[in-house]
Amino acid sequence: MASLLCCGPKMAACGIVLSVWGVIMLVLLGLFFNVHSAVLIEDIPATEDDFKSGMTKIHKLYDQVSYNCFIAAGLYFVLGGFCFCQVRLNKRKEYMVR
Template sequence: MPICGYMTSVCGVLLSLWGIIQLLLMGVLFYIESPAFIDDLPIGEHYDTEEDYLLDVHRGFRANAFNCLIGACLYIVTLVFSTWQFYVNQKTTFQV
């Protein structure tokens, strides 16, 4: 049973593949605590000690890495759905 059209399913497959690649890469970079992503951390502006700041930075990196991996998993679900729709639409297109 087709839910979306042929071209929509192709677009969904391509966008899902790109989203998986991007979010997995970002998740790995957050996990290894790449300094390029320091501005994307949910941290405060003032800390009493350096240890508190570093603890909050480490927690922020881990939380963002986890969130990126969750997003990649959601893109995998979208990829499976779009691929299924692609094959359903391909079957109905060639039936005479």
């Protein structure tokens, strides 16, 4: 069981904190991109031709960036779960040693 342990308790706790922050931040960004927030226009990969061809292309780019944010939030969630398992394994190891 201890062979699954690959990081210490402090690193695992830090990973949980960073994962929670990453999930919150990326879900909020994904929601704001999904509603096509005008403030985020500079963060989409649009060219001048995209603006000339109409807003449908811009809206598709907003949606694509939104999906990317949600996918990244999911990856952070999985990383947080892994770090949580590492914390539990570290506590179990500490309990077994005593």
